[in-house]
Amino acid sequence: MVAVYxxxxxxxxxxxxxxYSRDHHPSLNQVVLNLIVEHQAGIPxxxxxxxxxxxxxxxxASLVDAHIDxxxxxxxxxxxxxxDAALFTAKGLEAIKEKQINFISRVPNKLKEAKALMQDxxxxxxxxxxxxxxxxxxxxxxxxxxxxxxxxxxxxxxxREDATLAKKLLxxxxxxxxxxxxxxIQPFFCEADAKEALGAFKSxxxxxxxxxxxxxxxxxxxxKGRPKPNQEPSHYEYYWQFDITMHKETFVTQSxxxxxxxxxxxxxxxxxxxxxxxxxxxxQRVERGFRFLKSPEFLSDALFLKKAQxxxxxxxIMTLCLMVYAALEYRIRKELKEQNKTFPNQLGKPVQNPxxxxxxxxxxxxxxxxxxxxxQQVIANLLERNHFILDLLxxxxxxxxxxxxxxxxxxxx
Numbered sequence: 001m002v003a004v005y006x007x008x009x010x011x012x013x014x015x016x017x018x019x020y021s022r023d024h025h026p027s028l029n030q031v032v033l034n035l036i037v038e039h040q041a042g043i044p045x046x047x048x049x050x051x052x053x054x055x056x057x058x059x060x061a062s063l064v065d066a067h068i069d070x071x072x073x074x075x076x077x078x079x080x081x082x083x084d085a086a087l088f089t090a091k092g093l094e095a096i097k098e099k100q101i102n103f104i105s106r107v108p109n110k111l112k113e114a115k116a117l118m119q120d121x122x123x124x125x126x127x128x129x130x131x132x133x134x135x136x137x138x139x140x141x142x143x144x145x146x147x148x149x150x151x152x153x154x155x156x157x158x159x160r161e162d163a164t165l166a167k168k169l170l171x172x173x174x175x176x177x178x179x180x181x182x183x184x185i186q187p188f189f190c191e192a193d194a195k196e197a198l199g200a201f202k203s204x205x206x207x208x209x210x211x212x213x214x215x216x217x218x219x220x221x222x223x224k225g226r227p228k229p230n231q232e233p234s235h236y237e238y239y240w241q242f243d244i245t246m247h248k249e250t251f252v253t254q255s256x257x258x259x260x261x262x263x264x265x266x267x268x269x270x271x272x273x274x275x276x277x278x279x280x281x282x283x284q285r286v287e288r289g290f291r292f293l294k295s296p297e298f299l300s301d302a303l304f305l306k307k308a309q310x311x312x313x314x315x316x317i318m319t320l321c322l323m324v325y326a327a328l329e330y331r332i333r334k335e336l337k338e339q340n341k342t343f344p345n346q347l348g349k350p351v352q353n354p355x356x357x358x359x360x361x362x363x364x365x366x367x368x369x370x371x372x373x374x375x376q377q378v379i380a381n382l383l384e385r386n387h388f389i390l391d392l393l394x395x396x397x398x399x400x401x402x403x404x405x406x407x408x409x410x411x412x413x
Contacts, residue, residue: 013307013308013309013312014031014049014050014051014052014308014311014312015051015052015053015308016029016030016031016052016308016311017029017030017051017052017053018030018052018053019032019051019052019053019054020053029052030052030053031049031050031051031052031303031308031311031315032049032050032051032052032054032059033047033048033049033050033290033293033315033319034046034047034048034049034050034054034059034063035047035286035289035290035319036063036067036071037285037286037289037326039082039279039282039283039285040282040330041285041326041327041329041330042285042286042288042289042326042330043323043326043327043330044289044319044322044323044326045071046063046067046070046071047315047316047319048063049311049312049315049316056086058089058091059086060083060086060087060089060092061087061089061091061092061094061095064081064087064092064095064096064099064101065095065098065099068081068095068099068101069099078101078102079101079102080101080102080103080104080268080279081096081101081102081103081104082103082104082105082279082280082282082283083103083104083105083283084105084106084283085105085106085107085108087103087105088105088106088107088108088265090143092105093142093143093144093145094143094144096145096267097143097144097145102266102267102268103265103266103267104264104265104266104268104271104276104279104280104283105264105265105266106262106263106264106265106280107149107262107263107264107265109262109263113140113142114263117138117149117151117263118151118261118263126151126153129152129273129274129277131155132154132155132156133152133153133154133155133277134152134153135150135151135152135153135273135277136150136151137149137150137273138150138151139269140265142265145267146267146269147265147266147267147269148265148266148267148268148269148271148276149263149264149265150263150264150265150273150276150277151261151262151263152261152262152263152264152273152277153260153261154260154262155260156260157259157260157262158259158260159260161259161260162259165259169207169246170246172205172207173207173208173246173247176205176207176208177208177244179201179205180201180205180208180210180242180244181244183197183198183201183240184239184240184241184242185239186239186240187237187238187239188237188238188239189235189236189237189238190238191215191238193238194215194238194239194240195215198210198213198240206247207246207247208244208245208246208247209244209245209246209247210242210243210244211242211243211244211245212241212242212243213240213241213242214240214241214242215238215239215240215241216238216239216240216241217236217237217238218236218237218238218239219233219235219236220233220234220235220236220237221233221234222234264276264277264280285326289322289326292322292325292326292357293318293319293322295357325356325357326356328356328359329355329356329359331393332354332356332359332389332392332393333352333353333354335392335393336352336353336354336392337352339392341392343359343385343388343389344385345358346358359389362383362385362386362389363386363389365381365383366379366380366381366382366386366401367379367380367381368380379401379402382401386401
C-alpha cells in the first residue's frame, strides 16, 4: 500500500518593486500593506503584504473575495464593509453582491452617473444636515444592485479645496503665461497657420485669457545686411502680439462645480444620510492606523531589510503593535467617557479622546531605581497623571508599577 500526500506549496514572497509613491520617492522599491480594521477602535482584523506596484482598485475586490467569509463568521449581525472609492469598481461590487454583505463607499467622480448627479445638484436645493453638511438622496440601480447614493456638500471642505484649487490654477496659469510668451516670438509663414496655432493654444490653456490680439507681418530677405531700395522680400513671417491675464471665471466655475461635493453609496437602504456619513467617517481609523505605522519610531519609511520574507515578517510585527496600540487607546477613551472624566492633552486642555501616543509620552519619565544597599527597587517619577491613567485602567495595569510593594528584594541576576 502506497501513501500519497500533497507537499504544501511554499508561499510566494512579495515583490519589492517600484510603484506609485505618495512620499514622492518613485525611484525606491516599495511594499504595500493591506489592512482591514473594525470600525470602533481601529483594531486590525486582517493584514496582507502585497507587491509594491499593487493597484488598490484590483486589490480590494480580491480582499473581499478571499477574506470576507472568515470575517462574516466572526459577526452575528450583518457585516458592513467601509472603504474609499477604490472599492467602487465592477469587480468590487460583484464580490460584495456575491458575498451578500453591506457596503459603504465613496463614488468616484469620474463615473458618468456621478457626473450627472453632480451637474444636477443645482436643479434642486440641498437639505441642511448640520452647520457643515447638506445633502440630497437618490436611489440608483448600479452594479446589479439597488443602492442609495447621497450627494453631500461640506462647507469646511469647500474652503480647503478652494485654497488648493487656487494654488493649482495659479501654477497652471504661470505655466501657460510662459507658453504664451513663447508663442509671441514664434514665427508663422502664413496667416492661416498663425490663427490655427492660436486657437489650439487657447483650447489647451483655459486658465489664461488673451486680449488685444494683433497679428504683425514682418518681411524677410535672403540677403545679408540691409536690404536694397525697392528690393522684394523673399517671404513674410507672422507674429502674434497680445496681453495676458488670468481667467478668474475658470476658478469660480470649477469651485462651484467641484469644491466640497462628494457622493457616498450604500446597499443598506435603511441608513439615513446622517448615519451613512457617520459610518463612512469611521473609515478614517484605517488612515490613523497607517499614520501610526508610518511614525518615525517605526522607521517604516525606510525598512533596513533586503529579503522579502523578512519584510513580510516585519509588517506582521508592526500590525501586532498597531493592534495593541488601538486596543489600549480605545480602552482609555471608553473608560473616560463611561466615568465622565477627562485627561489633559498636549496643550493642557481636558479631553476625553487622548491619543495613546500622548499617554505613552506621559509615561516616558518613569524609571526603576535600584538601591544597592537595601537590595530593593522602587518606581521613580510616577506623577499624578500616571496615577490617573493607571486607576482608570485598573489593577491589572497597576501591578507593573508596584515593584517595591510586591517584589521586595531583587531576584538572582
